Amino acid sequence: MALTLVWLRDDLRIADNPALHAAAERGDVVVCYVLDEVSEGIRPLGGASRWWLHNSLSSLRSAFEDQGIPLVLRSGPAADVIPRLIEESGADAVFWNRRYVLAERNVDAALKGSLSDEGYQVHSFQANLLFEPWEVTTGSGSPYKVFTPFWRACRNRPAPREPLDGPTVLRGPNVDSEDLDEWRLLPDTFDWAGGLRQTWTPGELTAQALLDRFVTGTVDGYADARQLPDVEGTSRLSPHLRFGEISPFQVWHSARAASTSATASDLAIFTQELGWREFCWQLLYHQPRLATENYRPQFDAFPWQQPDSDELDAWQYGRTGFPLIDAGMRQLWHTGWMHNRVRMAVGSFLVKNMxxxxxxxxxxxxxxxxxxxxxxNAANWQWVAGSGADAAPYFRIFNPVTQSKKFDPDGGYLRRWIPELRSAHKVHEPWTDLPAGYPPPLLDLKVSRERALNAYQDLRQD
Known part of the structure; x- marks a missing residue:
């Protein structure tokens, strides 16, 4: 009987997993996850992502055990771990779903070459993007730099494939696994993850339940509700998509199937959000240093200011004196997530006001x-800064007071995350009658706006 090693990465699911599906059709399987934070160019996960990964792997391990096989956990450079697992298991083939970060592509390409040379079957599959980044190009064959024509080109292509059913029965040998707890992905100095545990349940089952709830209810009215931070108007699928607990194909087709109940505008805007995700990945594919280098080289001359530690702490921990900024940053610290409208405001405040x-x-x-x-993460920060592809206009500076009055008029979001303001009469502008314990404004919005506009204008002239 053929035996395939399935190497999971950012695809921690059983349903609509092309590599797993193909391996199960071929015969017996060994499924592994490799924690590789040492290969050249691999960016180590942040603290919140490590917390999610631990819990997602724990959930997935239970799901595989229910189907009769273990999830094999190994750590170290994948170039060493995968060949060792092949030898230990006796596999004659390796399947995986494609990754798109340059350092990860390099690891995969090197492994594919060496293993193929040794006579193993090696196959990769499209699983985590609706459209491959190299397939959607302009008429001249270059990558798109503007979202609207990019998404139009995507929609003019054949529709994304239907999701694949997950295998109902899996067979394979037992292979030694490392202990997930020994990876120390969870906080170990002090427990800062209480809010994450209250807010999230990582795993494929939760992801599917969230999607079902969204397409049968929340999507109706999404076009307006998604703008309101005090309303549960979004899908909350972003971390589940990030770790591949659900696929964009599942989301796309579930949303399309909901067309009988949702308005056309709601569906168009929701699927457009999937399109923005695709656009960001296309940018990273063609600009591998998107997280460290300006997409627009002229921004290398921008006069960024070096904040002192107190100013930066004020932004990071929600003590700027501007309620929308502080509510967003406190929500982030407590839950590991922030409403998208607020993300744009806090980003603009950091790069343009500060x-x-x-x-x-x-x-x-x-x-x-x-x-x-x-x-x-990288593309959206460059969008806010104006240094990225299809970036926000340089003169667009989000006023946190105007934004909160427009999108949180009753102040429910502000009061939820800032206890000091729960009794404030002017919750959007508390400095007019400053409540005890709440800081005064960190800066002057008008003066800082003019400073930013002058700097951006000088850059444009140069």
């Missing part, structure tokens, strides 16, 4: 977001 390099914010989000992935 004039702090966007990479400082990108790194903080990388460490604190449960849904931080290499493409979306």
């Amino acid at each position: 004039m702090v390099d966007w990479r400082v914010g990108e790194q903080w989000f990388w460490d604190t977001l449960v849904d931080a992935d290499p493409a979306n």
